[in-house]
Amino acid sequence: MRKLLKKISSAGRSKHTREEKKDRIHVAVIPVVKSEAQDEDIPYVPPRASLEGLPVEIQSAVLLNICDIASLQRLVHASPIYHSVYIRQRQAILERVLFNSIHSDVLYDAFAAITSRTTLTSNLEDRVARVKAFLLEYKDDRNTWTSPEHLDLESVSRLARLQNQVQHATEDLCQQAFSSYPFIGNQVEIREQLSSNERRRFHRAFYRFEIFCTLFRDCQSLSDALLEDGDITPELDSTEKSSLFLSLFNPWEVEELACVRDYFYNYYRRMLHKFEPDLRDRNPNVDLSDDGPWLEENIEYLMALSLRFYRRIEISSPDRQVGYLNYGLTCGSPSLSDALKTPSWADVCQYMATDEPVEIHFQGDKVRSGLNVMWLWTTGNTMDFGYFDWQNEPLREWGYVFWDQQRLKKWGVPDEEYETWVERRRARLRKALAEDPRKAGLML
Known part of the structure; x- marks a missing residue:
């Protein structure tokens, strides 16, 4: 991947770490001087300043x-004047906004996500070798x-689409x-903007999801709705995938990836x-019921199409959404x-070598690749x-490994012991199982 990054860099690498970007856009305030002769009895209304x-x-x-790609798009699409300015400086503006919006600790995964596509090939024997070399x-x-100091236009455009x-x-x-508070079932009351640390955790999880999907797509998902080259990849088993990729991260970082997996699974369901x-009208023989194995296999297939397919569905009309989903009605490996x-084998060996539980402590939310306090609680x-x-599925749907300690304190989490919460949930499952086995299955 080092060679690929050299190619997309037009001016070498920077020798310093970029500072963490601020959450807000700084807007220049143009002062308006009030005339001394103005009547004091008439309330003063300053004139409106126009961005254009x-x-x-x-x-x-x-x-x-501008702090993110979506805000840039809104302004450029709304104003012909700013659209003209953007067109004249497209590469420089896109590059700056990307570095504004992507945390410095996430840039490596972001670049890896766009360069991982170089592993796609129709040569079956070469495929696995490329994946292993890349990893x-x-x-x-x-x-x-x-991070490179400058990017070429193709790379910056691809990264801008992916970051969006x-x-x-x-x-x-x-x-x-x-919308769902896992402990009492109510909505969360305090919805402040994400902190820089929280965005870092969310973004790195989604970029790593993209990397995983690109590297380990099966032969079906490579040749369909993404409209790529029809590449086919030989299967790697789950242990190899775990050992090659998941073992590179801390357990709480893998749990972040699991949260993203649950999000997409529930979305496609x-x-x-x-x-x-x-x-069903288009496919009368298809069984989309919750208790059928076909539904789960189809969801796994749709997830493997990664962020590009997901976003394509999101921005499409209902008719087009049906078309995309119908095109993707097939079974895929989970x-x-x-x-x-x-x-992974490394995790198994490390676990077997540990005689006593190793106590660890929270070091703060700003620690790179550090855990959050909620993971420690569990x-x-x-x-x-x-x-x-x-047992932690409701917590993953709630994104428990993403939140800062300060936010959790405002939400009053945790107000009880984890074991107490788990036991209450098991009691609910036992009750649901007694009433309706299918309902209990949905709660797992």
Whole structure:
């Protein structure tokens, strides 16, 4: 991957770490001087300043200091003047906004996500070799890599599209999380903007999801709705996928990826149910019921199409959404789900070598690759090499490993012991199972 990053960099690498970007756009305030002769009895109303009336230099500065791709799109689409400024400086503006919106700790995964597509090939024997070589370099360069100072237009455009998809998915996952409080079932009352640390956790999880899907797509998902080259990949088993990729991260980082997996799984399940009548009309022999194995296999297939397919569905009309889902009605292997269920050999060996639980402590939310306090709460302040535990599914849907300690305190989490919460949930499951086995299955 090092060679690929050199190609997309037009001016070498920067020798310093970029500062963490601020959450807000700085807007210049133009003071208006009040006339001394103005009647004191008449309330003074300052004139409105127009963004389009600013000098061209300031218009450029406005675009360069926008904090994310979505905001840039809205302004450029709304204003012909700013659209003209953007067209003249497209590469520089896109590059700056990307560095404004992507946390410095996430840039490595972001670049890896766009360069991972180089592993796609129709040569079956070469496919696995490329994946392993890519991941070996990905592992070796993680701690020494510095972001390129400048990007070529093709790379910056691809990264801008992907970052827009990541940002949209992050916002939607947060919306889902805020609508359900796992401990009492109510909506979350306090919905402040994400902190820089929270955005870092969300974005790195989505970029790693993209990397996983690109590297480990099966032969079916490579040749369909993404409209790529029809590449085919030989299957790697779940242990190999876990050992090659998931073992590179801390357990809480893998749990972040599991949260993203659950988000997409639930998203596609809702979409298939929403359009079930239309899909059934087109495919009378298809069984989309919750208790049928076909539904789960189809959801796994749709997830493997990664962020690009997801975003395509999101921005499409209902008719087009049905068309895309119908095009993707096929069964796929549970690639990510099985990898999350299968510990890597390194994790197994490390677990077997540990005689006593290793106590760990929260070091703060700003620590790179550090855990959040909620993950510690679920493990009893001990090192736990497990992840994707079924008991924590409601917590994953709530994004429990993403939130800062300060936000959790405002929400009053945790107000009870984790074991107490787990036991209450088991009691609910037992009651639901007694009433209706299918209902209990949905709660797992």
